[in-house]
Amino acid sequence: MAEPAELEERYPPRELPPAAEVTRFAPSPTGWLHIGGIFTASVNLDVARHSGGVYLLRVEDTDQARFEAESLSQFEMGFQYFGIQADEGGEGADATGRYGPYRQSARGDLYMAYVRDLMRRGLAYPCFETPEQAEARAARQKATGALPGYYGEWATWRDAPQDQVRTRLAAGDPYVVRFRSPGLSGHRVSFTDVIRGEITADDNRNDIVILKRSDSPLRLPTYHLAHVVDDHLMRVTLVIRGEEWVSSVPLHHQLFDALGFDRIRYAHVAPLMKQDGGSRRKLSKRKDPEASVGFYLEQGFPVEAVQYYLRGLANARLAEMPLGEALAEPLRLDEFGVAGPLLDMVKLDDISADFVASLSGEEILERVGSWADAHDAPLAAVVRAQRALALRALSVERGQGVASPRKDLRKWADFRAVYGYFFPEVFQPVTDAADPRFGGVSPDLVRALAKGFADGYLPPSPGVPWFDQVRALSASLGFAPSQKAYLRDPDAYPGSIADASGAIRVLITGTRKSPDLEAVCAALGTDEVLRRARAVG
RNA sequence: GGCCCCGUCGUCUAGUGGCCUAGGACGUCGCCCUCUCAAGGCGGUAACGCCGGUUCGAAUCCGGUCGGGGCUACCA
Numbered sequence: 001m002a003e004p005a006e007l008e009e010r011y012p013p014r015e016l017p018p019a020a021e022v023t024r025f026a027p028s029p030t031g032w033l034h035i036g037g038i039f040t041a042s043v044n045l046d047v048a049r050h051s052g053g054v055y056l057l058r059v060e061d062t063d064q065a066r067f068e069a070e071s072l073s074q075f076e077m078g079f080q081y082f083g084i085q086a087d088e089g090g091e092g093a094d095a096t097g098r099y100g101p102y103r104q105s106a107r108g109d110l111y112m113a114y115v116r117d118l119m120r121r122g123l124a125y126p127c128f129e130t131p132e133q134a135e136a137r138a139a140r141q142k143a144t145g146a147l148p149g150y151y152g153e154w155a156t157w158r159d160a161p162q163d164q165v166r167t168r169l170a171a172g173d174p175y176v177v178r179f180r181s182p183g184l185s186g187h188r189v190s191f192t193d194v195i196r197g198e199i200t201a202d203d204n205r206n207d208i209v210i211l212k213r214s215d216s217p218l219r220l221p222t223y224h225l226a227h228v229v230d231d232h233l234m235r236v237t238l239v240i241r242g243e244e245w246v247s248s249v250p251l252h253h254q255l256f257d258a259l260g261f262d263r264i265r266y267a268h269v270a271p272l273m274k275q276d277g278g279s280r281r282k283l284s285k286r287k288d289p290e291a292s293v294g295f296y297l298e299q300g301f302p303v304e305a306v307q308y309y310l311r312g313l314a315n316a317r318l319a320e321m322p323l324g325e326a327l328a329e330p331l332r333l334d335e336f337g338v339a340g341p342l343l344d345m346v347k348l349d350d351i352s353a354d355f356v357a358s359l360s361g362e363e364i365l366e367r368v369g370s371w372a373d374a375h376d377a378p379l380a381a382v383v384r385a386q387r388a389l390a391l392r393a394l395s396v397e398r399g400q401g402v403a404s405p406r407k408d409l410r411k412w413a414d415f416r417a418v419y420g421y422f423f424p425e426v427f428q429p430v431t432d433a434a435d436p437r438f439g440g441v442s443p444d445l446v447r448a449l450a451k452g453f454a455d456g457y458l459p460p461s462p463g464v465p466w467f468d469q470v471r472a473l474s475a476s477l478g479f480a481p482s483q484k485a486y487l488r489d490p491d492a493y494p495g496s497i498a499d500a501s502g503a504i505r506v507l508i509t510g511t512r513k514s515p516d517l518e519a520v521c522a523a524l525g526t527d528e529v530l531r532r533a534r535a536v537g
Numbered sequence: 538g539g540c541c542c543c544g545u546c547g548u549c550u551a552g553u554g555g556c557c558u559a560g561g562a563c564g565u566c567g568c569c570c571u572c573u574c575a576a577g578g579c580g581g582u583a584a585c586g587c588c589g590g591u592u593c594g595a596a597u598c599c600g601g602u603c604g605g606g607g608c609u610a611c612c613a
Contacts, residue, residue: 028613063612131611138610147539148609176611202540212611223613247541247608268542271607275548279605309549312562316550319562337550339543340606347548347563357576397575408575418575467572474572483572501572513574 020053029071032294050330057086078293149206177211194267204251270340300371300412305352353407361394371412392523393422429535454533474500
């Protein structure tokens with residue numbers, strides 16, 4: 001096993017420009033990433049990139065109980081989708097690199113080297129307290145109003161006689177290793193957080209566990225030791241992590257000091273929140289589907305939209321910029337809000353709709369296609385087989401010369417519902433004249449409208465007011481020429497032009513809500529229009 | 538309970554003692570456009586948690602209070 005001095009040489013300081021930051025994102029493999037994780041990872045990446053530094057990914061798999069095997073591939077899918085490419089440690093389990101390994105389960109020897117070092121120097125000690133005893137201790141502390149933790153009179157193994165320790169060791173009794181905290185009760189410490197400024201808090205005086213129980217298959221460190229050892233050895237310069245860690249900083253500083261490492265700067269970012277009844281709470285993967293990165297992939301939210309939204313939450317200034325500019329603009333840590341923002345899916349929808357509306361039909365089709373490949377294979381097949389039709393459908397009220405492009409797509413999962421009827425493979429012809437979708441127009445009139453429309457059908461052509469044929473047909477069947485006219489004297493008409501064209505719309509599209517009928521008919525082609533119009537019996 | 542952090546429209550926020558009658562964006566409501574939608578145009582709605590203090594003057598400073606969040610694990 002290596003000595004600390006050798007490790008210093010094995011992992012020397014990086015040769016980087018002065019202002020370059022080495023950042024990292026260190027998720028635990030417990031399923032899909034949390035969307036807040038994507039947020040934090042993006043911030044780390046952004047800071048490293050814009051400072052000319054290095055962004056690395058480290059997998060914190062020290063919790064055997066919560067480990068989920070598929071996490072690693074889900075991480076990769078998530079990072080790939082959001083374009084978060086790590087400079088080091090990014091290629092999953094086999095990641096190699098100058099400062100690796102990048103999975104904590106593969107770094108056992110490193111942690112052990114430092115635990116041994118601390119023990120030799122009397123800064124750590126074995127503790128034979130059983131889980132049951134720990135529970136009893138916590139209960140007694142609670143009952144007597146004492147602060148929880150392993151300290152003072154409660155720290156029974158802190159200064160246990162050497163021979164007692166040796167006996168237990170010889171007997172093979174399981175133990176954990178605890179850090180001998182130098183913290184004094186009532187002692188205050190302060191530090192500067194890059195986002196939150198100066199923070200003063202009680203010093204840590206708890207002898208926390210740094211090495212987990214000796215009877216587990218792998219001898220693993222707790223987060224605290226792993227963080228300090230890893231971020232030092234990987235020569236990280238700025239730890240950007242979730243706010244839940246702020247209160248551990250005094251402890252982490254003690255660990256850095258005890259190990260003889262330089263302290264690292266911290267930036268703690270506020271967590272994404274969720275409205276829950278009258279109050280708010282941390283967005284939770286367990287309770288909130290939108291907390292999981294898998295949700296965004298399944299729904300097919302455009303990455304740019306999600307990133308734009310998230311960046312706007314981080315730096316409000318960026319939310320006021322156009323999307324492209326905001327994505328290129330460096331994030332500024334000192335502009336971060338310190339209170340956790342509510343994740344507003346309505347706002348995200350709005351941003352997404354705007355973004356999709358800025359795309360060309362080709363671009364949309366490209367993205368819908370690759371989304372469907374993974375999440376809706378039948379749709380993928382249709383869209384690829386009918387590329388020309390799909391492009392015609394996506395050119396309806398979209399593309400150059402259109403003043404306000406359609407905003408009916410927010411995410412790729414919407415495509416089937418919003419554009420599905422263009423495709424004969426997806427569309428179900430409406431055959432029943434009494435179908436409720438005709439909205440109160442009598443079956444006889446529906447049949448008359450269908451027949452009249454089909455028999456006299458004039459395909460769209462430039463310069464011809466196509467809709468006039470619908471007006472004429474509508475009028476010939478007694479419908480009012482406008483909604484206003486109808487409302488003035490409802491008894492005089494079977495409905496208005498809106499009802500008549502609505503019925504035709506249902507025949508052609510299966511829904512009362514669709515874009516301009518002429519444009520839809522142009523995209524479908526005459527044969528298909530007539531087939532649909534004649535489907536009703 | 539202890540420690541830390543935070544408190545401006547429903548949401549994200551602008552605001553750093555007078556430019557604040559508190560601005561913007563999303564939402565929401567209304568009107569217009571209109572063959573239905575998605576949009577678009579125009580207009581409205583809505584906030585400084587509360588109580589004291591400092592000051593000629595406070596959203597901005599101070600104290601208290603209330604509310605919210607985080608941590609308090611052999612989870613990260």
